[in-house]
Amino acid sequence: MPSAAKSIQSQDKRTLRPAVLDDVRSIYQILKHYSDRGLLLPRPESDIYQSIREFVVVENSDRIVACCALQIFTRQLGEVRSLAVMPEYAGAGIGTEIVERIEQEANTIGLTRLMALTYEVKFFSRMGYKVVEMNVLPEKVWGACINCHKFRNCDEIAVLKLLSED
Numbered sequence: 001m002p003s004a005a006k007s008i009q010s011q012d013k014r015t016l017r018p019a020v021l022d023d024v025r026s027i028y029q030i031l032k033h034y035s036d037r038g039l040l041l042p043r044p045e046s047d048i049y050q051s052i053r054e055f056v057v058v059e060n061s062d063r064i065v066a067c068c069a070l071q072i073f074t075r076q077l078g079e080v081r082s083l084a085v086m087p088e089y090a091g092a093g094i095g096t097e098i099v100e101r102i103e104q105e106a107n108t109i110g111l112t113r114l115m116a117l118t119y120e121v122k123f124f125s126r127m128g129y130k131v132v133e134m135n136v137l138p139e140k141v142w143g144a145c146i147n148c149h150k151f152r153n154c155d156e157i158a159v160l161k162l163l164s165e166d
């Protein structure tokens with residue numbers, strides 16, 4: 001486990017909370033760290049401002065170290081989107097914690113299915129998501145994906161979790 005991950009476990013000073021506008025720069029930088037490496041899709045700051053109410057963040061000693069958004073597509077389907085944990089904090093359970101919070105929010109508002117497009121299949125499998133064909137998710141594919149530069153050659157893997165019966 002990375003040393004920072006060990007120390008945050010022992011200090012346990014982290015807070016999971018809804019994002020505020022002052023977090024936008026930090027969210028942008030965390031996402032950029034991974035989008036520069038081709039692991040996440042890039043999101044401009046303007047997009048993050050517009051979507052700020054979808055985000056939760058993890059703050060550790062006044063620093064934003066992780067973020068995740070819940071995007072709603074239809075009455076049933078939402079997406080776990082823009083999930084990222086700073087690499088030095090990986091492996092300490094923050095990713096799991098933040099996805100569990102997104103799932104709670106999804107349940108609270110009445111979504112029945114949550115999806116993600118990811119390269120981190122093992123992480124999502126451990127959380128109860130199943131790999132599905134992209135065409136099982138037409139709402140996503142024909143809504144958001146059609147505007148993505150990877151649309152014709154997307155190599156991300158679609159995963160889906162049933163939260164409750166439709």
Ligand SMILES: CC(C)(COP(=O)(O)OP(=O)(O)OC[C@H]1O[C@@H](n2cnc3c(N)ncnc32)[C@H](O)[C@@H]1OP(=O)(O)O)[C@@H](O)C(=O)NCCC(=O)NCCS
Nearest residue numbers: 034083084085090091092093094095096116118120122123
């Ligand atoms: C995927 C990602 C969010 C995981 O975040 P994380 O905080 O490392 O996740 P967790 O610590 O909860 O779990 C990671 C692993 O550490 C292990 N772990 C969790 N808590 C642990 C602990 N206290 N001690 C030791 N290991 C632990 C988990 O078992 C898990 O193992 P896995 O590889 O089998 O899934 C993170 O690696 C990331 O930001 N990746 C880049 C962006 C990305 O791909 N996002 C997904 C797009 S949808």
